[in-house]
Amino acid sequence: MGEERLPAYELEPYRTSLATTVVEAGVEAGKPFAVLEDTILYPEGGGQPPDRGTLNGVAVLDVQKKDGAIRHVLAAPVGPGPADLCLDWERRFDHMQQHTGQHLLSAVAQDRFRWETTAFHLGPEVSDVELAAASLSAADLARLEEAVAAEIRAARPVVPRRVSLEEFRALPVRTRGLPEGFSGDVRLVEIAGVDLNTCGGTHLANTAEIEVVALLSTESLRGGTRVFFAAGGRARRRLKRHEGRNAALRVVLGAADEALLDAAKTRLEQLSEVQKKLRRAEDSLAEAAAEALLAAEGRVAHTHRDGHDMAFVQTVARRFAEKAGARAALVTATAGGQHVFALGAGEAFGDVQSLGREIAALLGGKGGGSGRVFQGKAAGLDGVPRALAHLEGREP
Numbered sequence: 001m002g003e004e005r006l007p008a009y010e011l012e013p014y015r016t017s018l019a020t021t022v023v024e025a026g027v028e029a030g031k032p033f034a035v036l037e038d039t040i041l042y043p044e045g046g047g048q049p050p051d052r053g054t055l056n057g058v059a060v061l062d063v064q065k066k067d068g069a070i071r072h073v074l075a076a077p078v079g080p081g082p083a084d085l086c087l088d089w090e091r092r093f094d095h096m097q098q099h100t101g102q103h104l105l106s107a108v109a110q111d112r113f114r115w116e117t118t119a120f121h122l123g124p125e126v127s128d129v130e131l132a133a134a135s136l137s138a139a140d141l142a143r144l145e146e147a148v149a150a151e152i153r154a155a156r157p158v159v160p161r162r163v164s165l166e167e168f169r170a171l172p173v174r175t176r177g178l179p180e181g182f183s184g185d186v187r188l189v190e191i192a193g194v195d196l197n198t199c200g201g202t203h204l205a206n207t208a209e210i211e212v213v214a215l216l217s218t219e220s221l222r223g224g225t226r227v228f229f230a231a232g233g234r235a236r237r238r239l240k241r242h243e244g245r246n247a248a249l250r251v252v253l254g255a256a257d258e259a260l261l262d263a264a265k266t267r268l269e270q271l272s273e274v275q276k277k278l279r280r281a282e283d284s285l286a287e288a289a290a291e292a293l294l295a296a297e298g299r300v301a302h303t304h305r306d307g308h309d310m311a312f313v314q315t316v317a318r319r320f321a322e323k324a325g326a327r328a329a330l331v332t333a334t335a336g337g338q339h340v341f342a343l344g345a346g347e348a349f350g351d352v353q354s355l356g357r358e359i360a361a362l363l364g365g366k367g368g369g370s371g372r373v374f375q376g377k378a379a380g381l382d383g384v385p386r387a388l389a390h391l392e393g394r395e396p
């Protein structure tokens, strides 16, 4: 490898625009891409997502290292020649806050609490570190968060630099592992007085710019603990969303913040009680409806109940069928514009399932059933008189 020229994103991580040149333009898997003389857009790597931006006004959708070059995947082709590159700074700054926040969080967790970081994920909403700790209590999290906050308040400079392999071997660097066959310089990032680590990402210049690392929750995994966090502007935006949600819940539940959970639990218990009562009432109603059908004259009876569902007509038909002997009953209902029906018949009336399919056809619907009850949905109820006549006309 010859003299390595460092990309602008590494030399000037706060730079948001660059006049450069497209040195290669192509298409791969249907996606146009460009390789530039230099770039301020960070290619995905080291757990940090790729930057976005524009190249001559065309959206850069992805940035990846490939065969020693940095490819900018574009929304539309851009020809070779001079080019203006712009960085989506809001997105980048957010990544720098999460990423630098993670450096600090991991360093403090290891040095103050002996919880080593085994993995890191930078997500679109929340990020997480996996700590080598069997479990973490709320008090542990509070102490960790406070210790990180103290280092943010201390406004420590964050300084990247490159060193030779010889220098690297002599330095107290936290993570020693380098890729197999690694050659050239090693890039280090130092948080003054707190951390010295290898990293190729983009970082804030000072811990004060992290603003805050809010520890959100934990999850056990593989003998360790995953700690979810949000840093900087993300933490503040998240707090705003939570405040908005709380305000809406206060109105809906008519309770203050501290009483919201109890108010919600009480409402759910009340709902469950009401549902039980409703089920009992529907049962009594179904029983009464079945008795009324049994008391009616003739071999075939019909009742229509507005505002009831399939379960109800089915129950009425089943109760009726239990005592029906050689009689049949058609129960129909309409609720929310939906028509349902159930056919119940005694043992001596005939095969309820085949009769049910005939009734379903007469009502323009379909259904199924078992034993002495067949239920289904109907397209409409205009066919009810014909269905009843069909049942009446059936030889016992």
Ligand SMILES: [Zn+2]
Pocket: 099, 103, 189, 199, 200, 201, 202, 203
């Ligand atoms: Zn880093």
